[in-house]
Amino acid sequence: MTVFFFVHDETRFSLFLPALTKPDFAELNDLFIDAFMNTLLKCGADERHMTAAQQCLRPLLVDTQCNRSVQGTLNRVKFEVECMLEDEPVDLAEVAGYSVGAWLSDTPRNIKGKGMLWPDRAMLELLESLDAGS
Template sequence: MIKLHATRKLFEKLKLTSDGTLPVTPTSAWLHEKPALDINPLSGWHGHLVTLQRRNCVLMTHDSTRFPLVLPALTKPDFAELNYRFVDAFMNTLLKCGATEIHLETADKYLRPLQVDTECSRSVQGTLNRMKDEFEHQLYYDRLNIAEITGYNAGAWLADTPRTVKGQKNALWPKDAMLTLLERLAMQTSDNRDIE
């Protein structure tokens, strides 16, 4: 599973099963068929529901890399398909960040269904609040209609913004941090194949 720590506002929009997952849909069935992982380095995201231009938008950030995702103009059916929307936003934002085939293949290996709870870190929530302000400014400055964008470019733009993380001296660059994580995972996979 991929843990998603949701703010109360987002949590209340989701219809979850007893184990905190979204019901299986035709577009997310393939995620549920993947084998379970003891430790998933792609797990650990925070999600926040915001209203921009009178539309529901979900902003997400990966806890350790602060890699951002923007899911704009969501309707009720989109919340039921949050697994699909998450995967779509993640893979396409990686592409916009210059990810190679190795990055994308590695990310695909670790994709799993979301498991949602409300345990939130104030530090990561601070990043989400800053992302919201920056994205709102981008919408205004570039005169963008939120209903007409995918969010991939916005996510890539936010990924190229340094973030401060509690307990770290240096700023974190989300794009570099996520691509480095995927490169490290690709090398581990390659090393394991060599051993076998």
């Protein structure tokens, strides 16, 4: 069983995909889209956010460049989930990934050179700007 964390570089919006098995890797793009759209809903996205997100979705692209600030956020969200699981011991397969992603994205994050931001709000604002530009 494998756990995946995804963090959007610009907004630090976080996704959590728990309990993936080897067969799931063939469907990783679909699992990512499902996690992204459902986490957006958990973060209060409305129809315009969802439409903008749907129009921007492409095949999953993972950044190959090392960004230490994003790595710091990934380490932090991993630590926070580990603390959550230690505090409330549950089977990882039973953890609701969408809710955890929304919880992680409703936590302020520090971006080097940009200060603090709330990832869920930043992602919704980004989607609003994309919707306004279309």
